[in-house]
Amino acid sequence: MLKYVHSVMGLYFGYPLGPAAAYYSITMSPRKRVRKSDNLRTSEVASVLGISQRTLLRRLAAGIWPEPMRDPENNYRMWRPAEVQQLREELERERQ
Numbered sequence: 001m002l003k004y005v006h007s008v009m010g011l012y013f014g015y016p017l018g019p020a021a022a023y024y025s026i027t028m029s030p031r032k033r034v035r036k037s038d039n040l041r042t043s044e045v046a047s048v049l050g051i052s053q054r055t056l057l058r059r060l061a062a063g064i065w066p067e068p069m070r071d072p073e074n075n076y077r078m079w080r081p082a083e084v085q086q087l088r089e090e091l092e093r094e095r096q
Contacts, residue, residue, distance in 0.1 A: 044079075050091075
């Protein structure tokens, strides 16, 4: 017989070992994102540059900044640290 029932997003899960088992089964996710390389995500690049992600994407779409390489598996942008440094220097020149 189940001793503890837990609701997550309207679904009920029964745990025979009590609240502690329920807590750890929900909070301890077995999947963890592993980074493939030193490349940065678009949101990280925007943060480093001190601009919003939307501004960064707008500048890419307008052709102001060159488009970075894309990951062939998922088509995500792959920002290399050297590219980010170039953009940072260009942005500093614009701000002066």
